[in-house]
Amino acid sequence: MNINLAVIRGDGIGPEVTAEAIKILDEIASLYNHKFNYNEVLAGGVAIDETGECLPEITVKTCKRSDAVILGAVGGPKWDDFPGSKRPEQALLGLRKALNLYANIRPAIMFDALSDACPLKEELVKGGLNLVVVRELTGGIYFGEKGRKIVDGYEAAYDVEEYNVMEIERIAKTAFELAMKRNKKVTSVDKANVLESSRLWRSTVNNVSKDYPKVELNHQYVDNAAMQIVRNPKQYDVILTSNLFGDILSDEASQVTGSIGMLPSSSLSKGNFGMYEPIHGSAPDIAGQNIANPMATILSCAMMLRTTFNLIKEADTIESAVTKTLNDGYRTMDIAKPREKVTGTKEIGDIIKSNLKILI
Ligand code: IPM
Numbered sequence: 001m002n003i004n005l006a007v008i009r010g011d012g013i014g015p016e017v018t019a020e021a022i023k024i025l026d027e028i029a030s031l032y033n034h035k036f037n038y039n040e041v042l043a044g045g046v047a048i049d050e051t052g053e054c055l056p057e058i059t060v061k062t063c064k065r066s067d068a069v070i071l072g073a074v075g076g077p078k079w080d081d082f083p084g085s086k087r088p089e090q091a092l093l094g095l096r097k098a099l100n101l102y103a104n105i106r107p108a109i110m111f112d113a114l115s116d117a118c119p120l121k122e123e124l125v126k127g128g129l130n131l132v133v134v135r136e137l138t139g140g141i142y143f144g145e146k147g148r149k150i151v152d153g154y155e156a157a158y159d160v161e162e163y164n165v166m167e168i169e170r171i172a173k174t175a176f177e178l179a180m181k182r183n184k185k186v187t188s189v190d191k192a193n194v195l196e197s198s199r200l201w202r203s204t205v206n207n208v209s210k211d212y213p214k215v216e217l218n219h220q221y222v223d224n225a226a227m228q229i230v231r232n233p234k235q236y237d238v239i240l241t242s243n244l245f246g247d248i249l250s251d252e253a254s255q256v257t258g259s260i261g262m263l264p265s266s267s268l269s270k271g272n273f274g275m276y277e278p279i280h281g282s283a284p285d286i287a288g289q290n291i292a293n294p295m296a297t298i299l300s301c302a303m304m305l306r307t308t309f310n311l312i313k314e315a316d317t318i319e320s321a322v323t324k325t326l327n328d329g330y331r332t333m334d335i336a337k338p339r340e341k342v343t344g345t346k347e348i349g350d351i352i353k354s355n356l357k358i359l360i
């Protein structure tokens, strides 16, 4: 295949981890006879520094023209004092909206070799942990009306949570379709005992579920879900939820696996176009030191090959190469135990690359 990728390296460790991901994609290209063309574009803090805007027009255009987007990470303390609408994070929100990436898929998987890092009692995660958060990504409170006003002489601020049926239906479909390929269980998380938007969410999800009689559906309030994820995470297969609740619960779920530096994500629009990025952030404190873990970005590329390009063998090979690297005992700093030998960003990229050849 001849594939055009937009690459946004971003800030902090973003450039280092994307460099390793590209190293792996290039090896996959030569092993399986594909061609990846990379179009580098700017977004986030680095774009502010170079162009004055966090999301230049050309970035959006290039992403739209590409077959998929790879993103490292954006943000950092340097731009923390910028006003809300000018912060690097705004580039992410802008990209999600401009590319209509309404479905955010965040698998939380425990790697066997890293099960020691799981903060929960062994009996709670026995046999592994494999759930996925399906988060609505272009609506809700993130994109609702917001503003400031004076109420009773005091300054007030508001952010509106609003969803329409179309937005809920399409993300619910994504969750049910995914559940059909997995363990056929969807847990929809809302706050329907308080919020009107959640009541619409719940009734719409119930309607969509009629098309998926094989999938077991249940509903949880978000406060209960936050508790259940640490109390009994194995009850979940697919968690379906709104933008804000998904932001919070996906961090919680990924931390529970103990593998947060390892987890990939995709943000999809219709037709499987997607932006792929690690779950972790830009980690400015460790940037430029060759100590970041590139595996989440590498696994995001595997997710891309499988989801957007249906290149299943290629995706499997990358995932097996990462697993073998862990099983052989290689660790980046974030996942190493005290006194364990630590491998650098580039070096672990090289090891994964050489494992691809062995596993093909
Ligand atoms: C995420 C991040 C973003 C979000 C921030 C950086 C805007 O936390 O992707 O989960 O809140 O969606």
Ligand code: MG
Pocket (backbone or CB within 6 Å): 247, 248, 251
């Ligand atoms: Mg988040």
